[in-house]
Amino acid sequence: MNSRPILSWLAGVLLAVTLQPGITFAQGSERVKDHNTNGWYMYFGDHKFAERWGVHTELQLRRHNTLTDPLQLLLRTGINYDLAPNAMFTLGYGFIESHPYGDYPAAGKFPEHRLYQQLQLKGNLARLGLSHRYRLEQRWVKQPTTSDYTYLNRARYMLKATLPLAGTTLEPKEFFLAAYDEVFMNFGKQVRQNIFDQNRAYGAIGYRFSNTASLELGYLHQLVQKANGIVFEHNHTLQVSFFHTLDFSGRE
Numbered sequence: 001m002n003s004r005p006i007l008s009w010l011a012g013v014l015l016a017v018t019l020q021p022g023i024t025f026a027q028g029s030e031r032v033k034d035h036n037t038n039g040w041y042m043y044f045g046d047h048k049f050a051e052r053w054g055v056h057t058e059l060q061l062r063r064h065n066t067l068t069d070p071l072q073l074l075l076r077t078g079i080n081y082d083l084a085p086n087a088m089f090t091l092g093y094g095f096i097e098s099h100p101y102g103d104y105p106a107a108g109k110f111p112e113h114r115l116y117q118q119l120q121l122k123g124n125l126a127r128l129g130l131s132h133r134y135r136l137e138q139r140w141v142k143q144p145t146t147s148d149y150t151y152l153n154r155a156r157y158m159l160k161a162t163l164p165l166a167g168t169t170l171e172p173k174e175f176f177l178a179a180y181d182e183v184f185m186n187f188g189k190q191v192r193q194n195i196f197d198q199n200r201a202y203g204a205i206g207y208r209f210s211n212t213a214s215l216e217l218g219y220l221h222q223l224v225q226k227a228n229g230i231v232f233e234h235n236h237t238l239q240v241s242f243f244h245t246l247d248f249s250g251r252e
Contacts, residue, residue, distance in 0.1 A: 030230055034103045038237040039066040040220065046080060047246040054080035056090055064101040066238055070109075073097045078116070090118040100144075104231045108144035129162040129170065133182075152190050154197060158182035162206070170208055178204045178216055193229025198222060202239065216241040 045057040060074035078092020094114040100106045114137055121132040135156040140149045160180035164170040184197035204218020222235035 032104070032231045033234055034231055035234045035236065036064065036102045037066055038071055038101075038222075038235050039063045040237055040239045040241075042239070042241045043244070044241065045244045045246070048080075048249045050249050052082040054082075056080055056092060058094075064099075069101065070099040071101050072099065076114075076116075078118070086122040088120045090116075090120070092116055092118070102233060104226065106144050110142045110144045112142065113140045114138065127163060127168050131158075131160040131162075131180075133158040133160070150190060151188075152186060153188040155185050155187060156182060158200075172208055172210045174208055176206045176208065178202075178206050178218065192227055194225045194227050196225050198224040204239065204241075212245045214243045216243075 040060060040062045042060045043058065046054055047057070048054040056076070056078040058074070058076040060072070060076075062072035062074065063069060064071040074094060074096045076092060076094035078090040081089045083089055092115070094112075094116065096112040096114065097109060098106065098112065099109045116135055116137045118133065118135040120134075123130050133156075135158075137154045137156065139152040139154060141152060142149050158180055159182075160178065162170065163177045164174060165176055166174040170176050180200070180202045182200040182202075184199070186195055186197045200220055200222050202218055202220045204216040206214055206216040208214040216239070218239050218241075220235075220237040220239045222233070222237055224233040224235065225231075226233070
């Protein structure tokens with residue numbers, strides 16, 4: 001795999017994300033920073049039930065002040081289809097319940113219903129394992145003070161890299177490093193001042209228990225631009241992630 005196009009593209013994305021909120025949507029004197037300390041505790045499962053078909057299961061408990069206060073509950077599921085050995089398409093649904101937090105909180109807790117379509121591509125660059133994830137979301141977000149729902153569209157792209165620490169490939173009972181960056185962009189007529197929605201930059205150390213289970217412990221910096229285009233959340237987040245895969249397809 002030629003690394004130069006990937007690295008050049010990633011550098012361009014990171015530069016755009018760094019500059020865009022300050023130049024396009026809010027001048028520096030207008031921006032308000034809201035720093036928070038959060039914790040995300042997550043389970044991800046992808047389980048095969050046929051040669052190419054599988055199910056995605058996901059639970060995320062997100063807490064404010066690292067652990068003490070509620071922030072968000074996220075439940076997500078989907079149907080996976082393997083297009084190729086290193087390409088998977090997913091169609092799914094998510095339920096999210098968000099709570100007020102920070103210096104500029106929402107008026108109350110509110111639910112969200114979400115459909116999504118996702119393409120995930122995997123490959124290797126020398127010792128690095130690379131994963132590209134493209135996702136489209138259709139979101140129905142309830143207003144905290146009324147019974148009305150607002151419909152929103154969002155596009156996401158994540159590039160994740162993993163680096164084994166013991167050898168050239170990641171094997172069971174070995175540690176590894178992981179990092180990713182994910183960009184979120186809103187689109188559609190409901191978007192006001194925040195075409196740029198958020199960016200997530202993450203670094204972690206991980207341990208692979210077996211071919212079917214691994215754990216990551218890391219730090220996530222989540223930069224969120226609020227709908228008014230002025231308030232920017234800087235969410236400093238402890239992230240604990242458990243990944244699990246099972247094969248019920250009966251293949252030998």
